[in-house]
Amino acid sequence: AQSVTQLGSHVSVSEGALVLLRCNYSSSVPPYLFWYVQYPNQGLQLLLKYTSAATLVKGINDFEAEFKKSETSFHLTKPSAHMSDAAEYFCAVSLGDNDYKLSFGAGTTVTVRA
Amino acid sequence: GAGVSQTPSNKVTEKGKYVELRCDPISGHTALYWYRQSLGQGPEFLIYFQGTGAADDSGLPNDRFFAVRPEGSVSTLKIQRTERGDSAVYLCASSPIAGGPLNEQFFGPGTRLTVL
Numbered sequence: 693a694q695s696v697t698q699l700g701s702h703v704s705v706s707e708g709a710l711v712l713l714r715c716n717y718s719s720s721v722p723p724y725l726f727w728y729v730q731y732p733n734q735g736l737q738l739l740l741k742y743t744s745a746a747t748l749v750k751g752i753n754d755f756e757a758e759f760k761k762s763e764t765s766f767h768l769t770k771p772s773a774h775m776s777d778a779a780e781y782f783c784a785v786s787l788g789d790n791d792y793k794l795s796f797g798a799g800t801t802v803t804v805r806a
Numbered sequence: 807g808a809g810v811s812q813t814p815s816n817k818v819t820e821k822g823k824y825v826e827l828r829c830d831p832i833s834g835h836t837a838l839y840w841y842r843q844s845l846g847q848g849p850e851f852l853i854y855f856q857g858t859g860a861a862d863d864s865g866l867p868n869d870r871f872f873a874v875r876p877e878g879s880v881s882t883l884k885i886q887r888t889e890r891g892d893s894a895v896y897l898c899a900s901s902p903i904a905g906g907p908l909n910e911q912f913f914g915p916g917t918r919l920t921v922l
Contacts, residue, residue: 696848733915735809735897735913735914735916737913738910738911738912782849784848792861792862792909793851793865794851796849799847799848
């Protein structure tokens with residue numbers, strides 16, 4: 693079985709500051725890892741995914757995440773927050789080629805202060 | 807083309823009633839998924855279709871929940887004898903194929919179900 697833990701249910705950052713959202717996973721096999729963003733009244737949108745290629749993954753809107761196997765982590769960062777980054781962010785894991793279910797963390801809500 | 811659509815966007819019903827939630831996936835996507843998102847939690851897997859057949863329904867909480875996809879496109883999630891605990895946002899997603907690195911699931915906006 694696999695699971696995801698997101699540390700911090702709420703994160704508040706100033707506009708222009710670094711955004712750091714933490715995600716740790718547990719998995720019995722090398723996982724596929726995803727970050728999704730959910731804006732109010734919209735569906736989940738994929739930000740980026742790790743699929744065993746490069747450990748540093750770049751996504752949309754200048755987000756990136758680094759897969760660290762030794763730490764079982766997949767933290768999401770963005771160098772400079774924009775007001776439009778205010779949303780809920782979910783980390784998710786699937787077990788690979790024969791797996792299709794996504795197991796999600798509880799989510800982290802990001803607010804951006806002007 | 808259009809993304810995944812779900813209807814209705816909101817559904818309010820009374821305890822004990824029957825409800826149907828509809829999902830229109832992206833055209834050509836063979837895999838379709840249902841998830842349930844309770845307040846303050848991440849989405850939880852309910853059921854997965856590959857084509858017309860339910861390949862995995864292990865996430866359905868009990869036999870009051872049922873889903874169909876008769877023609878391999880539109881899917882309907884059916885809940886009988888609704889309970890207050892069924893209140894949640896029901897999310898549908900589709901992907902071109904299932905599993906593997908191409909398993910990007912595209913999500914609809916969800917149906918918010920409230921059981922009074």
